[in-house]
Amino acid sequence: MENIIVIPAIRKIIHIDMDCFYAAIEVRDNPKLAGHPVAVGGQHTERGVLCTCNYVARKFGVRSAMPTATALRLCPELLVLPVNMAKYKQVSRNIHSIFQEFTELVEPLALDEAYLDVSNVEHYQGSATLIAEAIRAKIWQKEKLTASAGVATNKFLAKIASGWNKPDGIKVIRPQEISEFIRELAVDKLFGVGKVTAKRFAEMGIKTCNDLQKLSLSELNHRFGKLGLTLYNQARGIDNRGVEPNRPRKSLSVEETFSKNLDSFAILQPLISEFYLKLLARLNEAKIARPIKSIFAKVKFADFRQTTAEISSVSPGIDSFKELLAICYERYKRPIRLVGIGVIFDISEDTITQQQSLF
Ligand code: TTP
Ligand code: MG
Numbered sequence: 596m597e598n599i600i601v602i603p604a605i606r607k608i609i610h611i612d613m614d615c616f617y618a619a620i621e622v623r624d625n626p627k628l629a630g631h632p633v634a635v636g637g638q639h640t641e642r643g644v645l646c647t648c649n650y651v652a653r654k655f656g657v658r659s660a661m662p663t664a665t666a667l668r669l670c671p672e673l674l675v676l677p678v679n680m681a682k683y684k685q686v687s688r689n690i691h692s693i694f695q696e697f698t699e700l701v702e703p704l705a706l707d708e709a710y711l712d713v714s715n716v717e718h719y720q721g722s723a724t725l726i727a728e729a730i731r732a733k734i735w736q737k738e739k740l741t742a743s744a745g746v747a748t749n750k751f752l753a754k755i756a757s758g759w760n761k762p763d764g765i766k767v768i769r770p771q772e773i774s775e776f777i778r779e780l781a782v783d784k785l786f787g788v789g790k791v792t793a794k795r796f797a798e799m800g801i802k803t804c805n806d807l808q809k810l811s812l813s814e815l816n817h818r819f820g821k822l823g824l825t826l827y828n829q830a831r832g833i834d835n836r837g838v839e840p841n842r843p844r845k846s847l848s849v850e851e852t853f854s855k856n857l858d859s860f861a862i863l864q865p866l867i868s869e870f871y872l873k874l875l876a877r878l879n880e881a882k883i884a885r886p887i888k889s890i891f892a893k894v895k896f897a898d899f900r901q902t903t904a905e906i907s908s909v910s911p912g913i914d915s916f917k918e919l920l921a922i923c924y925e926r927y928k929r930p931i932r933l934v935g936i937g938v939i940f941d942i943s944e945d946t947i948t949q950q951q952s953l954f
C-alpha cells in the first residue's frame with residue numbers, strides 16, 4: 596500500500612481574449628472597413644477617447660484610452676466609429692456561452708476575456724492546447740471574429756501567454772518551459788504591478804523576473820508588504836489561484852490518478868475514506884448553499900475505459916460512495932487507473948444573478 600502515491604494534478608488553464616474586440620465587431624459588420632485603420636470611441640470634437648482600435652491602426656501608434664484627437668494626429672485616415680454597447684454585449688454573451696460548451700469552470704474577466712480550467716476535460720485527448728484551438732475555431736465559425744489564447748498551468752502565465760502571439764494567435768507554456776519563459780519576462784507584466792510598483796522596480800534596477808528572483812521573500816515582504824509573496828511566486832512562474840466560476844456550480848468532485856494502477860478493488864478500499872474526506876473538505880471550502888441532488892463515482896481503468904454510477908441522494912455518505920465505486924468496478928473488473936467521487940447540485944431554480952452583472 597505505501598508505494599501508491601496519488602499524483603497531484605497539474606492544472607490546465609486557458610485564457611482567451613478576443614482581438615481588438617469592439618473594432619473587430621465593427622469591421623466584421625461592415626466588410627468595406629477591412630484593411631482600414633478603424634477605432635471605436637468618442638469623437639475628437641467632443642474631446643472623446645478611444646475604447647479600442649484595430650491592428651491596422653495600432654501600426655500608427657494608436658491605442659485604447661488614447662484621446663481621439665491624439666489618435667487622429669498619429670493616423671489622419673483613422674475612422675472613429677461610435678460605441679454600440681448593446682451589440683458588443685450580445686457578442687460577448689455568445690462567446691461566453693461557447694466557453695461553457697467546453698467546461699463549466701469558466702471565470703469571466705471582461706466582456707471579451709475569460710479563464711477556463713480544463714484540467715478535467717477529457718475531450719480532445721485532454722489536451723488544453725487542442726481545446727484552446729477548438730474554442731478559437733468555434734468562435735471564428737460562429738462569430739467570424741478572432742480570439743487569442745494562452746495555455747499554461749496557472750492563470751498568471753495563461754494570461755501573459757494569450758497576449759504573446761496576438762492577434763489570432765496561441766501560445767502554450769509547458770511546465771518544463773516556465774523557468775526559461777519567466778526569466779526574461781518584464782516585471783511590469785506581473786499581477787499587482789501598477790505604475791507605482793513599476794517605478795519602484797525601475798529605481799531598484801529590476802527589469803525582468805530574473806532580476807526579481809534575486810530578492811529574498813523577506814526582502815520583498817519588507818519592501819512591498821502584502822504584495823511581497825505574490826511577487827516572489829510570480830517571479831518563479833507560480834500562481835495558485837483557482838479559476839472561480841461565477842455561475843452556480845453543477846457539481847463538485849475530487850478525483851485522483853494513481854502513480855501505479857491498482858490491481859484489485861480491495862487495494863482501493865482504504866483510499867476511499869481519504870477521497871471522501873477530501874470531498875467533504877472541498878464542499879466545506881466551496882460553501883455552496885444549493886442542496887445536493889445526487890452523488891456519483893467514476894472509475895477509469897488501465898485500458899482507459901471509463902464508467903460512472905450515480906444515485907439520488909441529498910447527503911454524501913461514505914457507504915454510498917463505496918457502493919457506487921463497487922458498481923463501477925464490477926462493470927469491467929480490471930486494474931484501476933483513476934477514481935473520482937462527487938456530488939451534483941440541484942440547480943433547478945437557478946437565478947444566475949451574479950453573472951448578469953458582467954453583461
Ligand atoms: P482589451 O481586450 O483590453 O482590448 P481589445 O480586445 O480591444 O484588443 P486586444 O486585441 O489587445 O485584446 O479590451 C476589450 C474591449 O474593452 C475593447 O475592445 C474595448 C474595451 N476597452 C475600453 O473600452 N477601454 C479601454 O481602455 C480598454 C483597454 C478596453
Ligand atoms: Mg481583447
